[in-house]
Amino acid sequence: MRSQSSLLAAFTRWLGFDEAGAAQAARLALAAWLAFSIAALLHVQNAYWAAMPIWVVAQPSRGLLLERALYRLLGTLLGALAGFMVLTQDSSLLQLILLAAVIAMCAGMTHLLRGTSAYAWLMAGMTAAVVVIPSALSPQDSWALALARVECTLIGVLAVTLVLWLFTPKTRRGDFYRRARALAADAVDFAAQSLTGNTDPATELRILKALSDIDSAARPISAGSLRGYRNLRHIDQLLLASLNIMAAGQAMGSHLRPEAQAAAALARRLQQVAERLRSDEPAGSILPAPPENLPPRRLARLEQALEQLCQAAAQLAPAASPASAEAHAAPALVPDRDWRLALRTAATTGGAALACAFLAQAYPSQATELAILGVCIFSMLLGSMAQPQKHAPHMLLGVLAGVTGATLYRFTVQPHVDGMLELVVTLLPFLLVGGILRASRRFAVPAIDANMCFMLASQAGMPVASSGAIISSSLALLLGAGLVGCGFLLFPRTVQRALRLTTAAILGDIRTLMRDTNALSRERWLALAGRRILRLLAHMGTDTHSSTTPPAGLLSLLNLGQSIIDLHHLGQQPGHRAIYQEAIARLADFERQPQATAEFLLHLAEDSRDRWLTVTLQTLAHALLASRSTLLAQHPGVNSAH
Template sequence: MIPIPGEIQIGLRFAITALIAIAVAVALGIPNPYWAAMPVWAMSQPTRGLLLERGVFRLIGSLIGAFAGFALLSADLPFWLALTCFSVWILAMTACIPMMRGVHGYAPLLAAMTAAIIVIPALLHPVNALELALARVNCTFIGFVVGFALGFYLTPRSDAQAFERSVRQIALDALIYGRALLSGQTTDHRTEHLLLKELADAQINASIVSAGSIGGYRRRRDVQALAFAVIDFLSVVHSHVNHRGMESGLGHEFAPQRLAGILDLLTLIIDGGIETDVAAGMAEAYHIDKSLAETIDQIRVCASALLPTTDRARHPDHRRDFGYFSPFRDTRLAVESGLVAGVATFAAVGLASTTAIPGIHWAVLGLSITTTMLMTHPAPDRVGPVVLKGVLIGIAFAVAYRALILPHVVTPLHLIASLAPFLLIGGLARARKKTAAWAFDANQLFLLASHASLPSLQPGSDILWEAAALAIGVGIPCVAIAKLRLFTRRRIDRLTREIGMHLSRAAGVNSAKAPNLQSHFRHPLGFSLLRHSQEGRDDPSEGYSSLAAYRLLRSIEQLRLYRDSPDSSSEMSDLAASALSEVRKMHLDPLGTASRLLELQTDIVQQAEARAIRDAAFALRECHLFFASKKR
């Protein structure tokens, strides 16, 4: 037997599942049976857990959207009142998407899309509107049932162990990079930026790999804890590099060969080649700086938790000690996305209602759904051209199908057979990595524009106009967002301001009100810097280093301890208080503040308090643009 490549197997599965969904809709006599295949493409996922979790939230969202859409039509409201209510619904659902974690956002997304499919054609083309809407909803649920029933057992489970190995490798790469920094072998911060970006991507991939599994949420927290440990380690390494040669005789000397020895040991731990409790005892034999040893041990514990053979009872509370990132809810993005989607929908439907152009509802439907999807995507300017490419390809195939094949289809069996080659091409394209991104939209738009149903008689001019209307409706938001890059820039600026805000608040917070800065600021700041490194630029030489911002927060925390500790002399306590007073004004003149901090410690270079002050000054120089952005 000739082996079939994996991509071809997946493509065949997609095509067969879509064809079965259409066949079921045809057999049940539901109008517009091509709608039944559309959920199949949306439900096609690389892993079984992701199929299950996304499928559940898609189903919930579709039910909510269908209920809202039919309720609005049944209320028989005046046109403008109905349009206002519908636009508010789109606004609310779009705003909910960024506020929900991971795949949970599929519920409001599908609630908005399903309502749009029902309401927009009914408002602009009210002939048999309720009947057509009900048929589309029925087809959608047929597609869900068929897609889930076949896809669940044919889709492979996620390779959680391979993912955990890749995350442990990121931690090992960070340790190797730290050793290179300490030994002076590298000063290339691009590697650091790449590490932070990989950690941010790992947060997203953890949700994908862990979807639909009982231990999924625990794995996500383990990955988040390891990311936090790596950030702590890199922060301490930079502190050592900045202080090299300034602290002889203080017990802070650091020989890179010591780290080389412990890293060789940690390599075995991360690869699972040595028992973690034995490794912990061996690690104590290495005499290195306490702060560095603590961060290395954090990485050891967190990486060990991701080993498949780990006995979690050995360190059940490592996440509590090192923290984990809570789900981020971008309220500003939610408001902006909701307003843009809601206003765009209201304006498009209102404008279309004043024209008598046939099929205009297709353009409005495409514009409303595409705007909702793009506005809530992490990188709308990058994904917009990909969506548009898929739309144009799908519409081109649909026009060819309607003009050359559909007029010759006379029986339901012929209809199913006529779609088979197109679904096969679409399935193979969806399964192939190089074409998967645009193939999803191509398949959806092919089905939507093909009108693969009986009877099939339709003038050629109508075919071309409906295809053009769909392309225009989808193309307007794709091109506008891609060209303007407005919302991507705003997101990056908002992340930048957010980091500066965290630091400013931390500098001015009262010790009595917030005795533990870690719970108040370090965890949110760590999450912010990961997202910033993923979406924005990161260059210490330009004063735009996310990791430097994190180091600054650690310095502020250390200065607070020196100021408030009963073990500190009055002179050192006053010095720490003076440094904190300067830091509280850093948003006014970041570089000037850094210079004044260095002047404060000139007479006590060999003191531990001076180390914290220098840390703050060096870090502030490398992240001063986070404060400058607040003035823009």
């Protein structure tokens, strides 16, 4: 008896399962069972759809649970409407071609929106596929199928919300805002250390990655709360100001080194600000007086960044007062819309759906229908992810487990089911196993696909099929998922590619600044470059097994653009025109010859009689030297001595 107990304990530890997990597994199974039972009792077509929302709508916090449920329903309604509009066309081939266009648009939208709102578009594309593909092959059932899909989603969403709501903890937004303020304090500390030359690349990278983590978590944390969504603007302002003050500290440190006393006084002032940011006080007057021995012009950027950071942090304090118009107008990061990845995702998912359209016309059957459905659904699901190749093995494992369980159910249980009571009772053990896997820490991710594919392939509540039909439909679903999963594994979205494209985009913005002085304002440049840096770090953070490291000198790229803007402004003054033209002409080849360009700029700075022009040229030169390896990485054939 003891040996059995110890074996069971070891198995549950290996599974990552505890008492809390057991309770959650029971709730998930109950919600799925209730949803299916209600849909079956109401004689809704394809009642097994009702249990499918349970496994993805369940979330770790109430706000996410509520929004996931609402967007699931909204996406289903939108997809059903789009599907029904597609089905108004007479030609089944035209219907499938239009479906491919809908899927492409919805898949692309998942990279133009963030948070749970992107989930609505994912569900819209999936629902359109579920409605159109069977109906294109059986036109007489089109409206009934679309209506059944909406009814099942509504039943499933209500079931999971009612069963899980009271047991799902509230979102701890206060802790998140406190963490964001503490991270802003770390950014100010970094700026203080930069003034005295006491920073290292590891500290810079740690803080930048933490800022990226805050950015990624902000929208899920804000879900289900009006105040949370109002504070999203202040989070974006805080992140941008933190990036700016870190870069400004580096820039000032590069030309304040000869003035050690002034640098130390300014560093102490920044450390005072950091201490106040770590407290929960409202920070109404958080800024101590600046050192008297530094001209205001040299402090302008640091002062402005510090003021904006403190203003945003004050809005995230526990006792924050309603934001003023000035607080709302402060610069913030641009929205995270990855157009390049959106277009790529739209092309791949739409192309896969289009290929399936021609396959459906050539080989119409239920097996073909399931294979096409698998291609459309799983290409959208994986395509919505930044690093789909990481999830593909989990998806393939889940699909294999779900289809295997469904095949077992159809061969051993379904033929013996006689009546509604037996149907709902015999399905419960399978749902309990699904709940246990979903609640375990080891198999939680593949369990989502396993449960979804079990319900889809089991055809629970449908008439008993022949052995040949069961095997062919199971193999077809496996084939559809396998083709998609293997495609993403063979042609992955590598971190190296994301790094290269993002760095190239930042350098493209810098080239735009050089060509056109009015192309980007100072605030727009910071907001755009800051967003690109955080997105790059977010991509890299999803690939824990990659040996690729972020490029050196990310903050220096910010200073590079800032200094070019300053140089343009100074070049408008008559006395600076000659030096300005020399500097701009030499900067034309800054990417291929960063070191030589920096040396030339430092030589120009020595010839300048204007202190501010000298500082600008020195800052520009130091930014080039600090980002030298990143610039040369874009031109691998260039001699590193340049």
